[in-house]
Amino acid sequence: MSNDARPTDAKLAEYLKRVTMELAATRQRLQDLEQARQEPVAVVAMGCRYPGGVTSPEELWQLLLDGRDAVSDLPGDRGWNPGELYAQDADALGHSYTLEGGFLDGATEFDPLLFGISPREATGMDPQHRLLLEVTWEAFERAGIDPRGLKGSRTGVYVGAMYNDYWRLLQAEPESYEGHLVSGNGTSVASGRLSYAFGLEGPAVSVDTACSSSLVAVHLAVKALRARECSLALAGGATVMATPEMLVEFSRMRALSRDGRCKAFSAEADGFGMAEGVGLLVLERLSDARRNGHPVLAVLRGTAIGQDGASNGITAPSGPAQEGVIREALADAGLSAAEVDAIEAHGTGTPLGDPIEAGALLATYGRNRPADRPLLLGSVKSNLGHTQAAAGVAGVMKAVLALRHGALPRTLHAERRSEHVDWDAGVLRLLDETTPWPETGRPRRAAVSSFGMSGTNAHVIVEQAPEPEAEPATEAPGPVRSATLPWPIGAHSAAALRGQAERLRRHLAEHPDATPADLGYSLATTRARLEHRAVLLVDDARGAAEDLRVLAAGGESPTLLRGSARTEPDLALVLPGDLEAVRSWSLLAAQLPLDAPVFAERISACEQALAGLVDWSLWAVLADEPEAPSPALPEVAAPVLFSVLVALAAQWRAWGVRPTAVLGTGGPGEAAAAVADGRLPLADGLRAVLAGRSGSGELPGGKSLFLVPLASPGTVRALTAAGASVLAPDAGPDATARLSGELHVRGVDLDWEAFYAGRGARRTDLPSYAFARERYWPDLAAERFHSAGRTRPAQPPAGLRTGWQPDDRLPESAAAGETWLVVVPAAGADGAEACEALDRLPAGARTLRVDLPGPDTGRRELAGLLRGATGDATALAGVLSLLALDRTPVPGSPSLPAGAAATAALVGALHDTALRAPLWCVGEDAPAAVRVPLTA
Numbered sequence: 001m002s003n004d005a006r007p008t009d010a011k012l013a014e015y016l017k018r019v020t021m022e023l024a025a026t027r028q029r030l031q032d033l034e035q036a037r038q039e040p041v042a043v044v045a046m047g048c049r050y051p052g053g054v055t056s057p058e059e060l061w062q063l064l065l066d067g068r069d070a071v072s073d074l075p076g077d078r079g080w081n082p083g084e085l086y087a088q089d090a091d092a093l094g095h096s097y098t099l100e101g102g103f104l105d106g107a108t109e110f111d112p113l114l115f116g117i118s119p120r121e122a123t124g125m126d127p128q129h130r131l132l133l134e135v136t137w138e139a140f141e142r143a144g145i146d147p148r149g150l151k152g153s154r155t156g157v158y159v160g161a162m163y164n165d166y167w168r169l170l171q172a173e174p175e176s177y178e179g180h181l182v183s184g185n186g187t188s189v190a191s192g193r194l195s196y197a198f199g200l201e202g203p204a205v206s207v208d209t210a211c212s213s214s215l216v217a218v219h220l221a222v223k224a225l226r227a228r229e230c231s232l233a234l235a236g237g238a239t240v241m242a243t244p245e246m247l248v249e250f251s252r253m254r255a256l257s258r259d260g261r262c263k264a265f266s267a268e269a270d271g272f273g274m275a276e277g278v279g280l281l282v283l284e285r286l287s288d289a290r291r292n293g294h295p296v297l298a299v300l301r302g303t304a305i306g307q308d309g310a311s312n313g314i315t316a317p318s319g320p321a322q323e324g325v326i327r328e329a330l331a332d333a334g335l336s337a338a339e340v341d342a343i344e345a346h347g348t349g350t351p352l353g354d355p356i357e358a359g360a361l362l363a364t365y366g367r368n369r370p371a372d373r374p375l376l377l378g379s380v381k382s383n384l385g386h387t388q389a390a391a392g393v394a395g396v397m398k399a400v401l402a403l404r405h406g407a408l409p410r411t412l413h414a415e416r417r418s419e420h421v422d423w424d425a426g427v428l429r430l431l432d433e434t435t436p437w438p439e440t441g442r443p444r445r446a447a448v449s450s451f452g453m454s455g456t457n458a459h460v461i462v463e464q465a466p467e468p469e470a471e472p473a474t475e476a477p478g479p480v481r482s483a484t485l486p487w488p489i490g491a492h493s494a495a496a497l498r499g500q501a502e503r504l505r506r507h508l509a510e511h512p513d514a515t516p517a518d519l520g521y522s523l524a525t526t527r528a529r530l531e532h533r534a535v536l537l538v539d540d541a542r543g544a545a546e547d548l549r550v551l552a553a554g555g556e557s558p559t560l561l562r563g564s565a566r567t568e569p570d571l572a573l574v575l576p577g578d579l580e581a582v583r584s585w586s587l588l589a590a591q592l593p594l595d596a597p598v599f600a601e602r603i604s605a606c607e608q609a610l611a612g613l614v615d616w617s618l619w620a621v622l623a624d625e626p627e628a629p630s631p632a633l634p635e636v637a638a639p640v641l642f643s644v645l646v647a648l649a650a651q652w653r654a655w656g657v658r659p660t661a662v663l664g665t666g667g668p669g670e671a672a673a674a675v676a677d678g679r680l681p682l683a684d685g686l687r688a689v690l691a692g693r694s695g696s697g698e699l700p701g702g703k704s705l706f707l708v709p710l711a712s713p714g715t716v717r718a719l720t721a722a723g724a725s726v727l728a729p730d731a732g733p734d735a736t737a738r739l740s741g742e743l744h745v746r747g748v749d750l751d752w753e754a755f756y757a758g759r760g761a762r763r764t765d766l767p768s769y770a771f772a773r774e775r776y777w778p779d780l781a782a783e784r785f786h787s788a789g790r791t792r793p794a795q796p797p798a799g800l801r802t803g804w805q806p807d808d809r810l811p812e813s814a815a816a817g818e819t820w821l822v823v824v825p826a827a828g829a830d831g832a833e834a835c836e837a838l839d840r841l842p843a844g845a846r847t848l849r850v851d852l853p854g855p856d857t858g859r860r861e862l863a864g865l866l867r868g869a870t871g872d873a874t875a876l877a878g879v880l881s882l883l884a885l886d887r888t889p890v891p892g893s894p895s896l897p898a899g900a901a902a903t904a905a906l907v908g909a910l911h912d913t914a915l916r917a918p919l920w921c922v923g924e925d926a927p928a929a930v931r932v933p934l935t936a
Helices: 005-038 057-066 119-123 127-142 166-170 181-185 188-198 213-226 245-252 286-292 319-333 353-364 388-405 494-510 516-525 541-552 579-591 597-610 618-622 634-654 666-676 682-690 713-721 735-745 752-756 832-839 859-870 898-912
Strands: 041-049 155-161 204-207 232-239 277-285 298-307 342-344 375-378 428-430 445-451 456-464 485-491 532-538 560-564 570-576 661-665 724-727 819-824 846-851 878-881 893-897 919-922 929-932
Touching: 041 057, 041 127, 041 213, 041 286, 041 388, 057 388, 127 188, 127 232, 127 277, 155 188, 155 213, 155 388, 166 181, 181 188, 188 204, 204 213, 213 232, 213 277, 213 298, 213 388, 213 445, 213 456, 232 388, 277 286, 277 388, 298 319, 298 388, 319 353, 319 445, 319 456, 342 388, 353 375, 353 428, 353 445, 388 445, 388 456, 485 494, 485 516, 485 735, 494 532, 494 541, 516 532, 516 541, 516 752, 532 541, 532 735, 541 560, 560 735, 570 634, 570 666, 579 618, 579 634, 597 618, 597 634, 597 682, 618 634, 634 666, 634 682, 661 666, 666 682, 819 859, 846 859, 859 898, 878 898, 893 898, 898 919
Parallel strands: 155 204, 155 232, 342 375, 342 445, 375 428, 570 661, 570 724, 819 846, 819 878, 878 919
Antiparallel strands: 041 277, 041 298, 232 277, 298 456, 445 456, 485 532, 532 560, 919 929
16 A cells, blocks of 8 residues: 555544544434433422312312312302203203303402503403413412513413303493403413413413313423423413303203213213313423422323314214324323323213223223223313313323322212223223222323314323432531521512411411421512512511411511512611620621621631731631630720621622612721722721721712711611612611511512522422402393393493493591592692582591692602602591593693593502502592592
């Protein structure tokens, strides 16, 4: 071989080496893709509303264990007329031959303000959308996720929904809801509204495959998670029947049971019972759930969807299609049929559908399995009725709960098995009694079926949650640490805050083993930071329970802080340099190092800076060691106090506090403020303190505030007037907890994860949000539905309207000695209407007057005027507004009366202040008023 060939051989070898490496990398990528395709998806939380008053998974499980029948009479709060609706004759057109079903309690109610929705929009919104919003909030909380903390995340939403008949109720007065009819009732918005309300940027898909909708949604969510289309997913469905028209329709199809119950696989099966529900799962890839510290309730091993195709009728099921979707789900899970223990069947209780489904189960799961391990068959519809678009997810929730509790609840109405099923064709047993989960030596598994009237079928295999990975050992708490912990509680209104306190009080009584650290940490890190805030300073469970009782009753307590915060305020932190209190500060400093690592690091830095300047140890003084000098000595007190204040300021920054200004009192406090604010190096600050000098000067960044040698009362008042929140820490036994609480209730967003770090706190279960729900439903006239099930109002509905409504109760609600706030416009308040309205206030009533300076007075300026007029008088009998009497146009908007704009600004200004009183607005044509119920 010539020398010229050798370079070619080297190149070939290099090429082959590169190709081999690329093939190995490609093989690894393919393996990774295959693993991702089959990665289990964790159920990290569930939320629901189901018949029988069920508002949580725990209540659903108790209903199942008790064997309760949740079927009831028609709801009485929707304007349905049972007398006109019912006919015993199944052939009677326009009537239903059943007046029972599984109906939701409170479907007409909603808490719109939490979601930034106006009362008018709320009334124009399909109740399915409204309930989905509330259940989503709860589900996120149950996952340990701040519902408002997912904004901008790749969270997907997959929601099943099949009705939008609420639209029909609004047609009697469409002008009252124009602008909200489409967005409030479109099926597509059922998912899109959740993404909008919570700021979710993953896929948002509404699914309508009829009764299989929610399980199809679960399938789509699992596929999207495995394909990395989203990092977290909501999946489920909702059904609320706003009108009884579907009862009429299914009566004509002879599909309903006479008593409204689903007798699944029973010899008495005579049709299905219609029901409602809302169910949502929070899903996450198993590896992500573990990494994020979210609870893993169960895993979804395999899913599949399929179609009946050309069956013997458009709504008739197909046995071969059901067998096919089952086999596809097993293949997706990588399991054999014998590795599944139980089946939560579609099981509607129809004489046609149940035998077909049982035959498919016998042909798939019932073959080739030991005789002593039959497939255990049940249906949640026997308890709830057929919850339609929420039925499949109800089956998944029942399966998850049964896996976790190791028991399979009995199926109701199944005392005699259906005679149309060949029960001997395979190993299948109907759960006619509650049964312990069989021990198999492997993870428990259940399958869930859901078949749609559309012909679209779905099947999901649910597996017991794997054992949690061992947590790394944590350091044992030291012998000395802060005993008091802050428990932050928030709500969007004062009433909801009281409700939150009562829920937490009951939870504390039911879970006496929960530790204060775990509860405080969970309250701080897994709940939204809402406007109305309270912080409990907790030493023990008994004290916490008492403060929760006080908060729920609206009372006061020395260990209970309250405030209202819409935005994060400017903050001025005052560091007090009182040398006489140095002993107290030293005691505080001795408690902090274990809970506050930044504090300890900063104290160590001060120790190093003092080396060579003093002949004693800073740590020794703080620890009160015998050989250390007394901190009462002036030459010791000043540098010790300076060091503690500097370290405290650094620690508060690490906990998320970013003050606009740091002020100091006395020499050590002034110098510490200068160092903490970055205007003076640490070593120079220490030298200044040792020399008896202060560190005053102008704030950096050209701020309008100035640092003065002393944070005098006048300075504090000036800062407060400028809108800053001024806080001065003290050295009491609960100083750290109290200051964190004061900051929180004033709107400062602390880094609670950092605050609770090192305390051994872990996430624990908490009660979900206490919604302040009110009725939002168009109130039709007495005769709502005639025999054909169509709306026929005898008169326009008296629901939410635009425009003025007179109310003559103003003189009856006023009493001598009460204080009223009267708001007067810049023009139009001297007419007869205004004078007559003022005359109707009783003699002796105290009035506080606010005059608008001009027609363009804005909300913020008006809020300032209200505060200035009322001072400390927050207890008002009412607010009387004459603003609507100003009929002059707003400058630049000739079609908008200044009074209307000012009234809107007043409503917002009252909301921005601490004032909570009924607002009465004097109308244009009468001295009577419109009452806007702005209550606490």
